[in-house]
Amino acid sequence: MSVTIANGRYRAAVSETGAELKSLVDLATGQEYMWSGDPAWWNGVAPVLFPVIGGLKDGGFSWEGRQYKMGSHGFARGSQFSVASSTADAVELELASSAKTREVYPFDFRLRVGFTLERNGLAVRYQVTNTGRSRMFFSLGSHPAFRIPFAGGSLENYYLLFECEEELERWFFKDGLVVADKTAPVMDSSRVLTISRRLFDDGILIFKSPRSLAFTIANSMNPRAIRIATEGVPYLGVWSKPGGAPFLCIEPWHGLPDSTAATGSLAEKEGIIPLDASAVFTTGYGVELI
Numbered sequence: 001m002s003v004t005i006a007n008g009r010y011r012a013a014v015s016e017t018g019a020e021l022k023s024l025v026d027l028a029t030g031q032e033y034m035w036s037g038d039p040a041w042w043n044g045v046a047p048v049l050f051p052v053i054g055g056l057k058d059g060g061f062s063w064e065g066r067q068y069k070m071g072s073h074g075f076a077r078g079s080q081f082s083v084a085s086s087t088a089d090a091v092e093l094e095l096a097s098s099a100k101t102r103e104v105y106p107f108d109f110r111l112r113v114g115f116t117l118e119r120n121g122l123a124v125r126y127q128v129t130n131t132g133r134s135r136m137f138f139s140l141g142s143h144p145a146f147r148i149p150f151a152g153g154s155l156e157n158y159y160l161l162f163e164c165e166e167e168l169e170r171w172f173f174k175d176g177l178v179v180a181d182k183t184a185p186v187m188d189s190s191r192v193l194t195i196s197r198r199l200f201d202d203g204i205l206i207f208k209s210p211r212s213l214a215f216t217i218a219n220s221m222n223p224r225a226i227r228i229a230t231e232g233v234p235y236l237g238v239w240s241k242p243g244g245a246p247f248l249c250i251e252p253w254h255g256l257p258d259s260t261a262a263t264g265s266l267a268e269k270e271g272i273i274p275l276d277a278s279a280v281f282t283t284g285y286g287v288e289l290i
Helices: none
Strands: 002-006 010-015 020-026 060-063 066-069 082-087 090-096 109-118 121-130 136-138 140-142 145-147 158-174 177-194 205-208 214-219 226-230 235-239 247-254 273-275 280-289
Touching: 002 082, 002 090, 002 109, 010 109, 010 121, 020 121, 020 280, 121 140, 140 280, 158 205, 158 247, 177 205, 214 247, 226 247, 247 280, 273 280
Parallel strands: none
Antiparallel strands: 002 010, 010 020, 060 066, 082 090, 090 109, 109 121, 121 280, 136 273, 140 247, 145 247, 158 177, 158 214, 205 235, 214 226, 226 280, 235 247
16 A cells, blocks of 8 residues: 655655655646566665665674574564555554564564655655664665656766766676776766766675765756755666666665675674664755656
């Protein structure tokens, strides 16, 4: 099932499976901004990545002498959330730990994902609460896919504008893992990443420690744009299917896939977030439609 919210200017739909944003429509123009999830390219739209991002080396991790197996991007994206609260223009969904989750992830938690329509778009908020008695470790990522083109033209008319000048190298991703010690220059004191049909031939672009807080999908034909505003993220993924897929994913991450050099210990995983008992971690992003 899905929940629909609206504020007179925009309408959004969120699936209770995975707390996944499925649609964001400008009611004045009828323009849909989210990818359709067409499996011919990719069947996702905006999955929530929790409690891991990407793959785990050898398909699992160790914790207190025990091995646990978990699939890529964790289990939240395929889990059934409950509606914690709902108004005409906002909804919050919740996933709590259970006997089933503890089979693959040995921590007690509550994950809430909130969506609020605003004057210029949509605010997405995450809240992770450690409901257990000891420290937990997790990663949390967003994976929204935006429809391209959304303002006319073709793929080659679009680019990603970083808020700040960046000197970023990309890290490579293969078989679900970050390739250790392999990088390539992408941005050299620049703000623009040009979208092309060949940009993703080597997979997702993974950036560590971007200076920018906001990332704007813009085009060369008119001023219409989609601005993804964060509170600052340690990692950013930029991805689409090679060959000119009609979407672009801007992925704010608090965590990383395992490296090919990973030890397999969850506590030693690069980018992992430790959260003490009863503590709360919050983050989020906004989608501003310009």
